[in-house]
Amino acid sequence: MNGVEGYMYPNEITLYWSVLIVLYPYITGLVAGAFILASLVRVFRVEAVAPTYRLALLTALSFLLVAPLPLVLHLGHPFRSPEMYFTPHDTSAMAMFGYVYLWYLMAVLVFEIWLDYRQDIVLLSQQSKGVLRLVYKVMTLGSSNISERSLYIDERVGWIVTLVGIPSAFLLHGYVGFIFGSIKANPWWSSPLMPVVFIFSAMVSGIAAVMLLYMALTKLRRQKIDIRCVDTIAMYMFYIFIIDFSLEMLDLIHRIYEADESFRSLNFMAHTKLFFSQIVLQILLGTLLPLILLFLTQVVKFKEIVRERMYVVSGCLALIGIFAMRWNVVIGGQLFSKSFLGYTTYKVDLVTKEGLLAAVGLTILPLFFLWGLMKLLPPWTATSAHTAAAGD
Amino acid sequence: MKDAVHLFRFAGLFVIAFIVFLVVRGYVVPKSFGEYGHYRAAAIGEIAALPVKFAGHDACESCHTDIADTKLKGKHAHVNCEACHGALAVHAIDPTALTPTKPDTAVLCIRCHTATAAKPKDFPQVDPADHSGGAPCQTCHNPHSPAFDQGPAAAPAAGGAK
Amino acid sequence: MNISRRHLLVLLPAAAVAWKFVHAGTPEDSPNYQMSEHWWGMLIDIPKCIGCGNCVRACQTENDVPDGFFRTWVERYNVSDENMTTPTVISPDGGKEGFPIATEDGEKYFFVPKMCNHCADSPCTQVCPVGATFISPDGVVLIDQKYCLGCAYCVQACPYGCRYIHPEKKVADKCTLCYHRITKGLTTACCEACPTGARQLADLKNPKDPIHNFLKTHAVQVLKPQMATGAKAFYNGLDGSVR
DSSP: OTTOEEOOOGGGSSOSSOHHHHHHHHHHHHHHHHHHHHHHHHTTOOGGGGGGHHHHHHHHHHHHHHTHHHHHHHOSSGGGTTHHHHSOOTTOGGGHHHHHHHIIIIIIIIHHHHHHHHHHHHHHHHHOOHHHHHHHHHHTTTOOOOOHHHHHHHHHHHHHHHHHHHHHHHHHHHHHHHHHHTOTTOTTTOOTTHHHHHHHHHHHHHHHHHHHHHHHHHHHTTOOOOHHHHHHHHHHHHHHHHHHHHHHHHHHHHHHHHOOTTHHHHHHHHHTTTIIIIIIIIIIIIIIHHHHHHHHHHHSOOOHHHHHHHHHHHHHHHHHHHHHHHHHHHTHHHHBOTTSSEEOOOOOOSSSTTSHHHHHHHHHHHHHHHHHHHHHSOSSOTTOTTSOSTTO | OGGGHHHHHHHHHHHHHHHHHHHHHHHHSOTTBTSSSSSBTHHHHHHHTSOOOOOOHHHHHHHOHHHHHHHHHSTTTTSOHHHHHOOOHHHHHOTTTOOOOOOOHHHHHHHHHBOOTTSOTTSOOBOHHHHHTTOOGGGTOBTTBOSGGGSOSSOOOOOSOO | OOHHHHHHHHSOGGGTTHHHHHHHTOGGGOSSOOGGGOOEEEEEEGGGOOOOOHHHHHHHHHHTOOTTOOSEEEEEEEEOSSOSSSOEEEOGGGGTTOOOOOOOOSOEEEEEEEEOOOOTTOHHHHHOSSSOEEEOTTSOEEEOTTTOOOOOHHHHHOTTOOOEEOTTTOSEEOOOTTHHHHTTTOOOHHHHHOSSSOEEEEETTOTTOTHHHHHHHSOEEOSSGGGOOOOOEEEESOOTTOO
16 A cells, blocks of 8 residues: 555655755765865864865865755745745744855855965966956956965964854754754654764765765876875774764664664664665665774775775765665654554655656766866865875 | 955955845845744735635524424434535525535445444444345435434435525 | 525624625734634544544545645554554545444444644744744644745654645645634534534633533543643543554
8 A cells, every 4th residue: 555554644654855855964964074174184283184175175165056956956845945044933943054054155165265275266367368267357356465464364264264164064964963853753853962963974974075086086187195195084084983883873772772652663664664774784884894994994004005995995885874874864764654653665756856866966966066166276286275295 | 454355355245245135135025924923924814715615504504494403303413514415605605506416325324324343332323234225324214313213204304495 | 585694694693794804814803803812722522433534525625635635534543452552543545435344353443533733832833944834823823835835844843744745736734723714703624524523623712612611521632742732632532542
């Protein structure tokens, strides 16, 4: 009977939040994680990862530009979205999306990128021809001042922006966790741990993404990968992953121990409907295996080439595992009945606006944006104060 | 300060954007928004003005007084007219616009009165096949006063207003 | 039939003057219907429900409810002696055409009509990002379908599963307590159609409403009281196994 086992309240049988709503927290998570990696350089002065600084910022921006698209495709009336800016409801976590997004886009990311690239932009505005020259000229905001003093001011202001950017990144992605975590009607979601788990898994995914992009792009540019950089990134990824895994295990153990009224239903769901996506993809392949690989690289001195391959495998598995985590939260939260007496099925369409093709397209789109941004604002030039000499 | 001009220009963009936002907001937000709470107060009136499809038994009884009298003395006293006859506001406003059709007792009566373990024990319920051997319910029961000890059982319901 | 009686039909007694204002879309201006004088709820009397589905059909007719979605529905519970915490529940097409016959097997059966509880502290209005759903000053949780974005956050937030996204209008939809009827002195479509009086509209602010006496003399409950939603659909005779 239309994919229902047991009893579902009649209106619960359809899922209202599709794979696009899985994609949205995944994308903002990548943004937050990439930004945290950039902040390691700027604020925490981890010079080793400097070769990825500009790439991390551009990656964050590419994904941030795509982030609203899954939401817009999902809305029944996307053209009414400005209402969230004009009459945001102060009791709704979702209402802050518009403002947090805009703040993070303009006052953090674009501002920081602009400050870091400003010298390049001014030079490029003088060297380019045609339309591109106009684009760069606009980006200079009419000021060609790249004196030492102005660059020093940029540096100081940029530091403050990054400092503010860290909690902003946590807010950008943490509020999404709160959107789920504050729903008392849904015991799979309702938890104070939700925003924290979201943030830590976001950091893992964002760091993994930038690491993989750096390795891939460096190979494409026929350069040598800065192994010290990648080693350091992997180390941070490992430790943050441990925290993320611990938090998720804490949630699980707490649930099993307290065994409240929802436990039997949720437990059954986790072992049947979500077995592949949760046990296999998220936990075993997506968390435990990369953790083991990363742990090995931390305690055993493998050859560079072996380490690189282990990092690539761990990074890819982590990215898959964290997507699976978002899937399990969003889709899993809608597969069981709030009567705790039944389950439904999620059938992903192929070509509808919330279907598989749309999801795949939206996942690939940021890479096109990144390509364009890298053309416009090359990450690896001599003028950047934050790129290491090695690897250029 | 001339070394920070670009920063002031960047900030200036924000100020301009904010002003534009406030102006647009003034035009776009509906006038009644916020009157009673964080919502468009005019929506209340719009919802209240939706069309009514069931007239309500008061409307039926003000014309069909004889049936109302019969019904009020019987077991179906609190079964409202439209519970069986369907939505008839159109008929109540203009009786000639819609002539109600007599409900099919084969479907209607058994929906309520088929015996099942799930119904309350004190509710009158029968196995339709056993009970009447296939004869339609109104052969013996007056739908407006169905119990036998309340008056003539064989008289079928008279339609139309007086 | 003479003309004056026809007009009397249209101008229902309680709403005679109010009709003009209510019809114009401003019930708050109607001298007969003052929002501040009402606080609406519903009484559902479980021992009286026979699972006929009249309410579900009447609601669908009155409110153009799309097929497959329900502003109200009826559930049938089957509770066995061995396992009182996990009942078997069915609701075939929301109970719209009634229920299949349950055989006499000595187990406990009963029907539970469900609907929007018009919660005084509703989690659905709390989460709406733009203010498209709200509780009116007279206690009815409504949806402004011209303002709703269709994000479905409210659907996720309702513990009772009474909301859905309208498949054509692409906005949230749910029971409106027949607001367009109760502001005209009529009762809701479901109460009008219920043959046994299992569903009754209640005005908690009206001193003459029999609900006050009923609440004093019966043990009533709301669904999922642990959610502290301030639900205003009161159930008489609600079994502990009801979800």
